[in-house]
Amino acid sequence: MEAISAINLSKSFKGKYAVHGLNMHVPEGAIYGFIGENGAGKSTTQKMICGLLLPTKGEITLFGKPADDAEVRSHMGVLIENPGVYMGWTARENLLLQAMNIGVENPKKTVDEALEAVGLGDTGKKKVREFSLGMKQRLGIAAAFLGNPNILVLDEPINGLDPEGIREIRQTLLRLNQEYHLTILISSHILGELSKIATHYGIIKKGSMTKEISAEDLSRECRDYMRIKVLHPEKVLPYLKQHIQMDGSEIVDGEIHLLNAKDGAAVNQCMFQNGDIASEISFHQLDLEEYFMSLMGGGNNA
Numbered sequence: 001m002e003a004i005s006a007i008n009l010s011k012s013f014k015g016k017y018a019v020h021g022l023n024m025h026v027p028e029g030a031i032y033g034f035i036g037e038n039g040a041g042k043s044t045t046q047k048m049i050c051g052l053l054l055p056t057k058g059e060i061t062l063f064g065k066p067a068d069d070a071e072v073r074s075h076m077g078v079l080i081e082n083p084g085v086y087m088g089w090t091a092r093e094n095l096l097l098q099a100m101n102i103g104v105e106n107p108k109k110t111v112d113e114a115l116e117a118v119g120l121g122d123t124g125k126k127k128v129r130e131f132s133l134g135m136k137q138r139l140g141i142a143a144a145f146l147g148n149p150n151i152l153v154l155d156e157p158i159n160g161l162d163p164e165g166i167r168e169i170r171q172t173l174l175r176l177n178q179e180y181h182l183t184i185l186i187s188s189h190i191l192g193e194l195s196k197i198a199t200h201y202g203i204i205k206k207g208s209m210t211k212e213i214s215a216e217d218l219s220r221e222c223r224d225y226m227r228i229k230v231l232h233p234e235k236v237l238p239y240l241k242q243h244i245q246m247d248g249s250e251i252v253d254g255e256i257h258l259l260n261a262k263d264g265a266a267v268n269q270c271m272f273q274n275g276d277i278a279s280e281i282s283f284h285q286l287d288l289e290e291y292f293m294s295l296m297g298g299g300n301n302a
């Protein structure tokens with residue numbers, strides 16, 4: 001089941017498209033990293049998903065139901081723009097007010113649970129104005145969590161945080177994802193920030209999705225291997241496995257891939273001794289960051 005699907009989603013402002021024919025597939029239980037440069041259309045997309053903006057065109061479904069279904073919509077927690085918080089109040093006081101506002105049953109218990117879930121359980125009498133930026137962001141996440149959501153939509157919650165703040169947000173999101181089975185859609189313009197937690201990625205460029213890929217497939221695409229073209233790969237591979245240092249191997253499209261193998265000369269020699277000749281030996285190396293840059297970039301913003 002997909003938690004969020006967007007089909008051919010478009011939004012134009014004064015005739016100019018901010019989002020154009022975008023397709024998005026967020027599986028249930030995913031931490032979906034939504035990545036794109038400044039102005040690519042991340043916030044606009046997320047606002048449409050949350051019902052804060054009306055699409056010009058296209059369709060959004062949440063757990064298979066139209067996104068304007070009130071019941072479905074009520075199970076979405078959102079952190080998009082700066083949440084209204086009273087700086088002179090404590091985290092608990094702020095959340096209690098919000099819990100009352102949205103009519104949460106048993107507000108005290110819900111607030112305590114939300115504070116624990118984001119790691120702010122021990123902030124006591126500390127006022128929000130004394131919070132670090134990371135703590136403020138986690139307070140925003142706690143507020144989004146109050147209504148017992150099954151989807152969280154977070155717009156660049158890591159923006160501007162120091163490494164420690166980023167680490168805390170990561171831990172918080174992992175906990176919400178694993179303990180509460182929340183599907184999380186989180187945007188960023190920096191890949192590295194999400195690469196430790198995302199289970200899926202969507203790359204947006206100039207208002208369109210250029211690629212969606214699972215973290216698993218991505219790591220497969222990005223790993224280093226030696227690529228060997230040879231006439232009978234299934235004959236060659238067994239003896240290479242015996243003699244060449246590698247972390248694994250496979251035959252893909254008639255080519256041999258040796259994971260993390262470095263010694264091309266040894267491979268050549270080994271094949272020569274067995275009466276085989278490679279028509280080509282090359283190395284495949286793809287840096288994660290470079291890979292994303294190539295999908296995201298391309299000069300000017302829309």
Ligand SMILES: Nc1ncnc2c1ncn2[C@@H]1O[C@H](COP(=O)(O)OP(=O)(O)OP(=O)(O)O)[C@@H](O)[C@H]1O
Nearest residue numbers: 013018036037038039040041042043044045189302
């Ligand atoms: N309310 C609006 N009126 C007019 N244009 C808008 C409006 N909101 C967004 N845009 C334009 O739509 C495009 C996409 O903006 P959006 O904020 O969705 O990008 P983003 O990916 O979130 O960027 P950033 O990383 O800077 O947050 C931009 O060109 C922006 O100027």
Ligand SMILES: [Mg+2]
Nearest residue numbers: 042043044155
């Ligand atoms: Mg934005």
